[in-house]
Amino acid sequence: MLDTPKSEPKDLEAIARTGGTFRRMAARVPTYLTDLRENPAWLPMFLLARTIPFRRAHWLTAKPVPPSETAASSMFGQIEADEVASELKRTGISAGLTLPASIHEEIARFAHETPCFGNFDRELEFVAGEHAEAERRFGRTILSGHHFERVLQCEAAVAVQRDPLLLDVARHYLGGEAKLITTRTWWSFPTKTASEADLSRASFKFHFDLDDWRMLKFFFYLSDVDADAGPHVYVRGSHNRRRVKHQLTLLVGHPADEVLNFYGENNAVMLTGKAGTGFVEDPFGFHMGTLAKNTPRLMMEVGFGVSKPSKRRYHGEPVVR
Structure with missing residues (x-):
């Protein structure tokens, strides 16, 4: 379900206020160096893919969509990949994907039973139902819990990852070279102890993803999300236009009022829905995950790109230890 957020820009900004920007950038240097060692082509992408001229030039290299190799049916029913891709090109986002109940219920069962890692830290291991106790035990505010590579132990999650519709949509949008690059599940937890620094680290501000020249991400709610x-939240149209200021900075996150004032508050859509609700977006468009206030949110992501995937980030682990 797509809804225009009722919050004023200043309210979103209150959630997203940040501090210590340069300290956070410095902390990511080891991550960047690892990316560079793993794939030297990462550096020109990181520097240039944030600019519209270079991105458009790269889109011109997209390979034609290959003919379908199989008539395998999709768990999502009769959805036309080219129509979804057309909507993505116009707005950057397309809703209307729904996981079968048996699939999202099985992934949710797995996520409840399988320990996750809090705040991307492998030393903070706990099961979701013990979140409050884990915060007491570790003496830390825990806003998220990722399963990392453990997600591949869930057959239902792997079935979603391999569904032919996802790759078909990705190829129609990104080009024939589109390939799977991320699969992850994670919890977002409500907490009353979060500081502004905690919220900043959790990316509760408008940002865009810069993991590849061309990307597409499918998201699925595995719990009811109101x-x-x-x-x-996604800002429609921000995937193919970019303020010059937002192209000439190494920062990918920006204050909500700054983003909404330029790209239009009416273009910000809030996605809510029952467990099983899915949507797909171009993550170069500005988006944000909002704070879970009352109930935990469980989510799955399947991402496609055109470059060599990062082994370390494949399951959502963004920090070098």
Whole structure:
């Protein structure tokens, strides 16, 4: 379900206020160096893919969509990949994907039973139902819990990852070279102890992803998500236009009022829905995950790109230890 957020820009900004920008950038240097060692082509992408001229030039290299190799049916039913891709080109986002109940219920069962890692830290291991106790035990505010590579132990999650519709949509949008680059599941937890620094680290501000020249991400809610359960927000049209200021900085996150004033508050859509609700977006467009206020949010992501995937980030682990 796509809804225009009722919050004023200043309210979103209150959630997203940040501090210590340069300290956070310095902390990511080891991550960047690892990316560079793993794939030297990462550096020109990181520097240039944030600019519209270079991105458009790269889109011109997209390979034709290959003919379908199989008539395998999709768990999503009769959805036309080219129509989804057309909507993505116009707005950057397309809703209307729904996981079968048996699939999202099995992934949710797995996520409840399988320990996750809090705040991307492998030393903070706990099961979701013990979140409050884990915060007491570790003496830390825990806003998220990622399963990392453990997600591949869930057959239902792997079935979603391999569904032919996802690759078909990716190829129609990104080009024939589109390939799977991320699969992850994670919890977003409500907490009353979060500081502004905690919220900043959790990316509760408008930002864009810069993991590849061309990317597409499918998201699926595995729990019911209303306005108070951390809904995803996307700014339509921001995937193919970019303020010069937002192209000439190494920062990918920006204050909500700055983003909404330029790209239009009416273009910000809040996505809510029952467990199983899915949507796909171009993550170069500005988006944000909002704070889960009352109930935890469980989510799955399947991402496609055109470059060599990062082994370390494949399951959502963004920090070098």
